[in-house]
Amino acid sequence: MTQRELDLQLKWGVILSLLWLAGVGSLISFVLGVRAIRAIRSSGATLVGAGRAWWCMIVGGIGLLIWMPILVVGIFNQL
Numbered sequence: 001m002t003q004r005e006l007d008l009q010l011k012w013g014v015i016l017s018l019l020w021l022a023g024v025g026s027l028i029s030f031v032l033g034v035r036a037i038r039a040i041r042s043s044g045a046t047l048v049g050a051g052r053a054w055w056c057m058i059v060g061g062i063g064l065l066i067w068m069p070i071l072v073v074g075i076f077n078q079l
Helices: 004-017 024-040 050-078
Strands: none
Touching: 004 024, 004 050, 024 050
């Protein structure tokens, strides 16, 4: 992965972490953050952006913690 690809991935991760999109944005943001951290670690410190990757994982994770219980309750109430 190049620095440009990582920057683009993290840009979308930050945007989606803020939009949430009924939990889907949070999930995508979390996954992008995890992928970015893995890429940064495997690059031998040639790629930068760990702060934004952690942002994606933390804010995306908070969004998931908020939306998943709401989604589960909504599904069970429809049954």
